[in-house]
Amino acid sequence: MIISVIRTIILYVLILFAVRMMGKRQISEMQTSELVITLLMSNIATIPMQDTEQSMLSGIVPIMILLVCEILISYLMLKRSGIRKLVCGKPVIVINNGIIEQKAMKELRLSTEDLFSQLRQKDIFDIAEVAYAVIETNGTLSVLKKSQDDNIKAKDLKIKTQPSELKVVVISDGEFADSSMRFCGLEKDKIKRILKKENTSLDEVFIMTADSSGAYQIIKKEGK
Amino acid sequence: MYRLYGALSVLGAVLLISLFGFYLNKTTSDSIIDHLDASFESAEEGKTDRAIDEINEAQKLLHSRLETMFLFVSHRKLDEIEQCINKSKYYLINNDLTSFYVYCSSSLELIRDYRDMEYPTFYNIL
Numbered sequence: 001m002i003i004s005v006i007r008t009i010i011l012y013v014l015i016l017f018a019v020r021m022m023g024k025r026q027i028s029e030m031q032t033s034e035l036v037i038t039l040l041m042s043n044i045a046t047i048p049m050q051d052t053e054q055s056m057l058s059g060i061v062p063i064m065i066l067l068v069c070e071i072l073i074s075y076l077m078l079k080r081s082g083i084r085k086l087v088c089g090k091p092v093i094v095i096n097n098g099i100i101e102q103k104a105m106k107e108l109r110l111s112t113e114d115l116f117s118q119l120r121q122k123d124i125f126d127i128a129e130v131a132y133a134v135i136e137t138n139g140t141l142s143v144l145k146k147s148q149d150d151n152i153k154a155k156d157l158k159i160k161t162q163p164s165e166l167k168v169v170v171i172s173d174g175e176f177a178d179s180s181m182r183f184c185g186l187e188k189d190k191i192k193r194i195l196k197k198e199n200t201s202l203d204e205v206f207i208m209t210a211d212s213s214g215a216y217q218i219i220k221k222e223g224k
Numbered sequence: 225m226y227r228l229y230g231a232l233s234v235l236g237a238v239l240l241i242s243l244f245g246f247y248l249n250k251t252t253s254d255s256i257i258d259h260l261d262a263s264f265e266s267a268e269e270g271k272t273d274r275a276i277d278e279i280n281e282a283q284k285l286l287h288s289r290l291e292t293m294f295l296f297v298s299h300r301k302l303d304e305i306e307q308c309i310n311k312s313k314y315y316l317i318n319n320d321l322t323s324f325y326v327y328c329s330s331s332l333e334l335i336r337d338y339r340d341m342e343y344p345t346f347y348n349i350l
Contacts, residue, residue: 021227021234053299057241064238071231 003052011045018067031088031138037070088137095133165211174203184212245296246342252289253339256282264328279313305334
């Protein structure tokens with residue numbers, strides 16, 4: 001049993017490494033081939049975990065080979081659009097200028113229920129609102145609404161707005177987040193001065209967010 | 225880009241491991257086959273002492289490389305080969321040549337299968 005425990009830990013680290021190497025995409029954003037390879041890797045990893053008679057390398061080698069193939073293919077897909085088309089396919093327009101492309105839907109084996117379900121998930125309940133809808137290579141639906149049904153933006157009304165600033169967490173549960181501090185150009189001393197001005201201490205802070213313009217927000221810990 | 229280099233390094237490492245495994249299995253299996261063949265022939269010629277020496281050599285070689293070989297193949301296969309060689313030796317020492325021939329032949333067959341299964345041939349791949 002102890003062998004299984006050690007092997008599981010080793011394979012866990014290996015799978016973490018492999019997933020980290022494959023990139024940061026979430027399951028819903030994965031291409032079909034990426035999803036299949038991820039499932040395949042986890043399946044292969046279970047064999048030497050459970051069967052201690054099996055050599056562990058016989059599990060590690062296929063996992064590593066799949067990882068290498070995945071990275072090489074994704075690199076080639078970046079460089080050659082032909083390979084990308086071959087591996088991922090291409091996006092398909094299913095609603096073209098408000099008209100459903102029935103032939104494309106048949107080719108995709110996409111039912112009207114599926115199409116309407118995906119539209120509803122995008123808060124579109126009337127197909128008349130849609131100008132274009134495209135099934136992306138990972139199976140998700142992208143929609144462009146007709147201009148008269150689209151949300152009004154500030155620029156449509158010619159309203160001047162403040163530039164957007166990204167707020168990041170600089171203190172989390174009483175601890176400094178160094179990389180976020182660097183991102184918004186803050187130093188520990190400066191934050192300590194802000195905390196002093198706000199009559200609080202580092203230990204009392206649950207979350208402090210800040211942006212590069214100098215704006216900040218402090219949320220204290222409960223009961224402090 | 226570091227991902228690509230990382231992947232190529234992993235590929236290099238995996239290929240090295242696989243080639244080392246292949247080389248180790250092939251050389252060990254070939255040597256054991258030679259010793260078992262020599263033992264079989266010596267027993268046929270009535271040179272029992274020489275046959276025992278040869279089978280001892282085969283046993284020693286297998287023992288010395290067993291742990292490294294366990295890294296590459298299933299334990300079951302090597303255990304089966306080891307048991308078969310031990311039985312051959314037992315019958316040879318006890319002068320039961322008929323049983324020795326049977327077990328020595330099956331040892332040879334097992335180790336040849338074991339060696340051949342690693343060759344990247346059309347049949348093995350499929």
